[in-house]
Amino acid sequence: MDGIEKLDVLISVKDLKRRIGELGAEISRDYAGREPVIVCVLKGALFFMADLCREIDLPITIDTLGMSSYGDQTSSSGVVRITQDLSKPIVDRDVIIVEDIIDTGLTLAFLLDNLRARKPRSIEICSLLHKPARTRIPVQAKYIGFTIEDRFVVGYGLDWEQKMRNVPFVGVVRDA
Ligand code: 5GP
Numbered sequence: 090m091d092g093i094e095k096l097d098v099l100i101s102v103k104d105l106k107r108r109i110g111e112l113g114a115e116i117s118r119d120y121a122g123r124e125p126v127i128v129c130v131l132k133g134a135l136f137f138m139a140d141l142c143r144e145i146d147l148p149i150t151i152d153t154l155g156m157s158s159y160g161d162q163t164s165s166s167g168v169v170r171i172t173q174d175l176s177k178p179i180v181d182r183d184v185i186i187v188e189d190i191i192d193t194g195l196t197l198a199f200l201l202d203n204l205r206a207r208k209p210r211s212i213e214i215c216s217l218l219h220k221p222a223r224t225r226i227p228v229q230a231k232y233i234g235f236t237i238e239d240r241f242v243v244g245y246g247l248d249w250e251q252k253m254r255n256v257p258f259v260g261v262v263r264d265a
Pocket of ligand 1: 133158188189190191192193194195196197240241242243247248249
């Protein structure tokens, strides 16, 4: 793949699979007897959501939500808007937001406020990655895959100028 040689592996395919299996088992236990709606934040969480859902042993439904943040590629401005809304109301539903990465926290803080106003029964966050060094608004994510250092990561859904999402591992750009 074009550019893949510029990446070092940060989280391997094997480690992703193992950790996502653990998260799926945890969610299955926590939500036993319920039917959560999995809200995938496009597009970065697509691959994670697809693999996570296969590890959840419950009757789930899936919805997607498009978000865009004004800012450059590597930093969020905090001005966030919904570019594609959910297809169904979430009133009285148990919502699990599935996100690729919590960086500054600005995107998720906005999203939580927005979705809470729709009166779900409960709402939790499941993020594959968390970069605590960059936090500007602390958001409580119940489920975190991996806590990472402040590096720009690419692959497994995360883009580098819209490309490289289909790299199977999470990589870091060498010398970046
Ligand atoms: P936040 O609002 O938490 O600063 O940023 C959230 C969004 O910024 C993520 O959902 C993701 O799309 C993007 N983002 C933040 N850090 C990275 C990164 O290291 N790599 C990539 N590809 N996107 C990132």
